[in-house]
Each structure stands twice: as C-alpha cells, then as structure tokens.
Amino acid sequence: MFKKIITVTTLALALFSGPxxxxxxxxxxxxxxxxxxxxxxxxxxxxxxxxxxxxALGWNVVVENKPGGGGAAMAKILKTAPADGMTIGFAxxxxxxxxxxMNPKIGYTADDFSFIGAVANTQVGWVAAGDSPYNSLExxxxxxxxxxxxxxxxxxxxxxxxxxxxxxxxxxxFIPVPIKSGNEGINNILNGHLDTTLVGGPQAPHVRKGALKxxxxxxxxxxxxxxxxxxxxxxxxxxxxxxxxxxxAAPAGMPEDILKAWTAALESSMTNxxxxxxxxxxxxxxxxxxxxxxxxxxIIKGRGASEALIGFLR
Numbered sequence: 001m002f003k004k005i006i007t008v009t010t011l012a013l014a015l016f017s018g019p020x021x022x023x024x025x026x027x028x029x030x031x032x033x034x035x036x037x038x039x040x041x042x043x044x045x046x047x048x049x050x051x052x053x054x055x056a057l058g059w060n061v062v063v064e065n066k067p068g069g070g071g072a073a074m075a076k077i078l079k080t081a082p083a084d085g086m087t088i089g090f091a092x093x094x095x096x097x098x099x100x101x102m103n104p105k106i107g108y109t110a111d112d113f114s115f116i117g118a119v120a121n122t123q124v125g126w127v128a129a130g131d132s133p134y135n136s137l138e139x140x141x142x143x144x145x146x147x148x149x150x151x152x153x154x155x156x157x158x159x160x161x162x163x164x165x166x167x168x169x170x171x172x173x174f175i176p177v178p179i180k181s182g183n184e185g186i187n188n189i190l191n192g193h194l195d196t197t198l199v200g201g202p203q204a205p206h207v208r209k210g211a212l213k214x215x216x217x218x219x220x221x222x223x224x225x226x227x228x229x230x231x232x233x234x235x236x237x238x239x240x241x242x243x244x245x246x247x248x249a250a251p252a253g254m255p256e257d258i259l260k261a262w263t264a265a266l267e268s269s270m271t272n273x274x275x276x277x278x279x280x281x282x283x284x285x286x287x288x289x290x291x292x293x294x295x296x297x298x299i300i301k302g303r304g305a306s307e308a309l310i311g312f313l314r
Contacts, residue, residue, distance in 0.1 A: 024261035026086060029060045033078060035071035035091040040181030041202035041283055045246060046090040048278050049119060052269045059265075067180065070156040071095025072106055079112045083251040085258035092122065092200075093245045093295065097302030098158040102310055110299050114254040115292035116262045118245035119269055120285040122200040124159075124218040125226055126152070129189050130210045132196075137166070137216040137235045140196070144172035151175045153185030153197030158306075162218060162240035163198065165312055169237040186212065200244075204284030218242050225284045239312055243302070245290060263292060 032050050036042030043065060050061040066074035071091040081087035096110045128134050134143065144150050144167070154160040154176045167174040177194060179185045185197030186206060196215065204225040206212040214226030220241050222231055232240055248266055250259070269275055270289050279287045290298070 024085065024258045026059050028086065029062050030085075031064060031081075031087045032061050033064050033066045033074050033087070033089045035067060035074040035089070035095060036065065037067040037180045038065050040183045041200065042090075042092070042181065042246075045120075045279070045283060045285075048275055049090065049248070049266075049269060052272050052275050053265055056268060056272065057265055069106075070099050070158060072099045072103075072108075075099070075108055075113075076106075078249065078251060079108045081251050083114065083253040083255070083258075085250065085254060085262060088116065088248060088250045088262070091247050091249065092156075093118065093247045093299050093302060094156065094158045094242075094306070096247070096249070097299045098161075098306040101303045101306035102157055102161070110296055110303070112252050114250045114252055114259055115295045115299070116248040116250060116259065117266045117292050118247045118288075118290040118295050119266065120246045120279050120283075120287045122219065122242055122244040122246070123204070123223050123225075123283075123285055124198060124200045124242045124244070125203055125214045125223050125229065126196060126198055126216040126218060127186075127189070127203050127207070127212045127214050127226075128196045129192075130213050132213065134196070134215060135213065136230065137232065137237075140174070140215065141170045141172055144170075144174065149175055151177050151195040153177050153179040153188060153194050153199075155179050155182055155185065155198060155200070158242070158244075159198045161309055161313060162242070165239045165309055166232060166237045168313065169239050200242075201283040201285050205282070223284075224286070239309060243298075245295065245298070246285070247295065259292070267291075 034046035047063050050063050053059045053061050078089040100106050152163045152174050160176045163174050163176050182199030182202045188194035207225050214229035217223045217231040267289050279285050
C-alpha cells in the first residue's frame with residue numbers, strides 16, 4: 001500500500017511539476033518573418049532568437065526580412081498565413097498598436113494574431129554625437145527656439161510621431177529624417193550627416209565609448225546605458241513614451257497545443273545565457289518574458305495611448 005502511494009505521488013509530480021515544452025513539434029522548416037531590414041539591431045535580435053530555437057530545440061528556422069510601414073508590411077502577410085505554427089513574425093509591439101491607430105484602414109488589428117510572447121523591452125533614446133554641443137532635450141528645445149534646425153532620425157512612424165509631439169509640446173519644430181534602422185541613424189551621426197537620432201538599443205556600445213551621448217530617454221524609465229539623461233516625462237513632456245516590447249506573434253486561430261509549444265519555446269529563451277548576454281550586454285535591452293495574453297492586453301492599451309498621441313498632433 002505504501003509503495004503504491006509513493007508510485008502515484010511520483011507520477012503526479014512528473015505530470016504537474018515545472019514548465020515543460022508542449023508535445024507539438026514542427027514538421028519542417030519554420031518561416032520566421034521579421035519586420036526589420038537586414039543588418040539593423042532588430043534584424044540581429046530576430047536571428048539570435050531564431051538561433052535559440054534551433055540550438056535548444058532542434059527546430060529549423062528560416063528568417064525572412066519583411067520591412068516596411070513600421071511592421072505593417074510583415075503583419076499583413078502574417079495575418080493571412082496558415083495558423084499551423086510554421087509561420088511566425090518577430091516585431092515590436094507598436095506594429096500591432098500604433099500602426100492600426102495611425103491608420104484604422106491598415107487591414108489588421110490585434111485580434112488578427114495569436115501573441116506568443118515578448119522577450120525584451122526597448123531602450124529608446126534620443127542621441128547625439130559625443131562632441132555635440134547638445135547635452136539634453138532642454139538644450140535641443142532652447143536651440144530650436146533660437147532658430148536652429150534640429151534634425152532627428154526616426155526609424156518608424158511611431159518615432160516620427162514622438163518627435164513631432166515633443167516638439168509641439170515645447171512649442172518648437174524638430175525635423176524628422178526617415179531612417180531604416182537605428183544603426184543607420186547612428187552611422188549618419190558618426191559620419192556627420194545627422195544631428196541627432198532616436199534609436200532603440202544599439203546606441204549602447206557607442207555611448208560607453210563616448211562616441212555618442214544620450215540626450216533623453218523615451219522610455220518610462222531612464223536607460224540602462226546613459227542613466228544621467230532624463231526621461232521625456234522628467235523633462236516635462238509626458239506625450240511620447242514608448243513602452244515597446246520585442247514580440248513574437250502568429251496568425252489568429254492557432255490551435256492551443258501549438259500556441260503552448262511556442263510559448264514554452266520562447267519562455268525557455270530566458271535561461272539561454274548566450275542570448276541573455278546578447279540582449280542585455282550587446283543591445284542593452286531589458287530581457288523579460290511577457291506571456292501572450294498579458295502582451296495582448298498591453299497592446300490594446302497601447303493602441304489607446306497611440307490614439308491619444310495622434311489626437312494631440314491634430
């Protein structure tokens with residue numbers, strides 16, 4: 001009798017203890033679309049996450065770049081893909097919140113996707129060259145009021161709106177300059193072709209070396225690298241905080257067992273020390289897992305905040 005109780009207890013513990021990967025496995029190569037152009041920080045992170053799935057799980061993941069429209073180009077393709085777990089998309093959460101708010105006719109909403117989860121939070125900063133005469137957002141505003149034409153690299157429609165909103169709040173106009181990635185903005189600054197730029201993480205090693213400096217954080221908190229720079233909220237402009245997450249999504253209607261397998265696979269990346277070092281040290285992002293249901297709630301709230309930002313600009 002005692003032996004039987006132990007056996008049953010052991011079986012129960014085996015069934016219910018600890019997170020385990022679900023039983024679903026891909027039946028071929030997985031297509032992982034990324035909203036980022038080749039070579040940028042987002043593209044590199046996409047491929048690092050894909051490599052985790054390959055190394056840790058043995059899944060074959062083919063990354064395809066689908067840039068355009070702040071992620072809208074990728075999202076439209078992802079929406080119509082089969083919900084069989086073989087096609088997923090890597091993007092920032094604003095793809096599913098800001099883009100539909102800016103253009104309600106864009107062709108998709110958050111309900112068109114199954115959200116697997118997020119692996120990290122952005123570190124969006126407003127940066128300038130290390131030898132720039134500007135040291136803060138306050139300096140930029142003062143210069144603009146004195147007639148200086150301040151150019152700002154913007155890597156997405158959301159970044160464009162943020163720059164315009166901050167300028168409007170302070171009664172000045174900055175000049176948004178479209179760039180394809182944060183790295184492009186950094187290179188333009190280092191080569192003397194751009195005054196300042198917004199960038200979401202790749203600035204960190206350049207800031208550490210003194211080649212760049214952070215003028216302001218566009219996150220709710222100060223940045224990990226460049227902590228002396230105030231947030232835009234601390235600077236008096238609570239209209240343009242990002243709060244964006246690096247997100248993995250799939251088409252809506254994904255069967256529960258497949259979604260659970262993908263969620264477990266993504267959550268397992270939190271213990272991958274190589275990936276953690278890349279995210280936290282190389283890109284200086286905040287590595288943190290957000291489950292899909294909570295992520296969707298945040299995206300829906302983000303759309304409301306985006307609509308308020310867009311309304312402020314009208």
